[in-house]
Amino acid sequence: MDSDENPILPIRSTSSTLYQNLKSFFSLNSSDASLNEIGWKKASTVILAVLFICGVMALAFSAIIWVVYDELDGGNRNQTTTTTTPSPTPYLKRIVGVYTNNESKDSTNVQLEKLTHALFAFIRMDENGTLYFKNEKSKHRFLSLRNKAMNETADVKLMVSIGGPNNAQFFSGVLKDESRQRKFISSTISFLKQYKVHGVDIFWKWPSESEKYVFSAFIKNLRDNLNPYLLSITVPPAGIEHQTFGFDIDDLVQHVDFLNVYSMDYYGPWMNEWGTPTGPIAPLYSGVKGREEFNLDYTMQYYSSQTRQLDNFNIIIPTFVRLWEQVKDAVEPGRDVYRNVILKDNMTEGDAYMSRRLAEMEGWKLTPLTWDEQSKSSFIYYPDEGTYLTFETERSLKAKMDYLKEKHFGGVWIWTVDMDDENNTVLNFIRDFGYSTDEI
Ligand SMILES: *[C@@H]1O[C@H](CO)[C@@H](O)[C@H](O)[C@H]1NC(C)=O
């Protein structure tokens, strides 16, 4: 694709001092729409504080504020029911469904009608910032998804994710070099235009602490050039090494439409430096010794401490089944969900991302399962064979959805829709639960 036909706006220098200057400059300037909104939010916070002190005047004032706030916040919403009986709304703002570029199952219209956003993962970026498809299969799967997403019955926004675990090695070099960063931005815009995609997700796994300013500056450059396209980023779990150190969350949150939190893969059949127990893919709470912070709650508490815009965050929902072989006794007495494994050549054996369809084809039964109350997750252990399976169930999904509702996070991202079973069991549960207007 020819990206030079898209002249891009001047981009910010990625040096940290200039970035800081720009940061302080922009925080005083209110010409930018999104910054305007921050200004407005700051103002409304002050107003609310005053209201709190005034107490008696609170009701009258808040009614007025809501009308004004709604007008600024919604922009294109029609004002019908502002103060009286608001129509019941789903508590999930977003259901983002990820599609891989290599599963064998194709996307379906039925799935897309249940999503707010479909996210194709991943588009690759080369050392010069140019985007490309991994291979023909990837392109074919993308086009098939794109064609279905364009169906009017779907009302879904199609996005592509750039990078990912296996193609993030060039972010550092590309973002630090102004001309390559320009190339990357114009290549992205060309891609979105050419394929009629609604937006892009940036999945850099993960910038280091010294790349924090480069990343923030890049996200602002991209945002400036990307309107009216959507922009999201994928952010790491907290509590593992220094993975969150490259993200200036409170700054980034002002420039993206939402953030996908990769709060999973705390335990898996692979070599790693944190020991080798088995455990849930995405435990809501708890952990084992040395891994007490390896859970969703710890990660989301971290993000809550960084910003107040919690409804911009999506919690990950894994659909796949994770399998280990050579699994032995519990790591700690009474915590049967965390078990030791025997290593072979320093590796644990198993299948880290097995689609539900494949699990079924290979004869794995997903019942009867054992529930672990502390981590709110389910697992199956066959002592004779030494195999261990873990995956989301209605009960673990309900626990996550209740958590999301209680803490006011805005949405979920499903990893991945094409690894769900033929009946879209996980997707359907999320959709029915998230769009239910009943008290649960
Ligand atoms: C608002 O209502 C008017 C009149 O009913 C309609 O033409 C317009 O499309 C609506 N705008 C939005 C954003 O729904």
Ligand SMILES: *[C@@H]1O[C@H](CO)[C@@H](O)[C@H](O)[C@H]1NC(C)=O
């Ligand atoms: C897709 O790619 C990932 C990563 O390379 C791999 O682990 C997985 O097995 C692949 N899935 C299929 C169905 O080929």
Ligand SMILES: *[C@@H]1O[C@H](CO)[C@@H](O)[C@H](O)[C@H]1NC(C)=O
């Ligand atoms: C659009 O979606 C509807 C409902 O799922 C389906 O019947 C129809 O075949 C789709 N059209 C195209 C062109 O895919």
Ligand SMILES: *[C@@H]1O[C@H](CO)[C@@H](O)[C@H](O)[C@H]1NC(C)=O
């Ligand atoms: C990147 O650009 C350099 C200089 O133009 C070129 O030599 C190299 O082949 C390019 N790399 C790719 C992957 O296209």
Ligand SMILES: *[C@@H]1O[C@H](CO)[C@@H](O)[C@H](O)[C@H]1NC(C)=O
């Ligand atoms: C396993 O890891 C240990 C410690 O890192 C190392 O000394 C040993 O060579 C490794 N063995 C194999 C087979 O890779």
Ligand SMILES: *[C@@H]1O[C@H](CO)[C@@H](O)[C@H](O)[C@H]1NC(C)=O
């Ligand atoms: C899908 O639904 C059908 C009909 O209810 C059922 O017979 C089948 O077992 C389900 N498949 C899975 C994998 O749950």
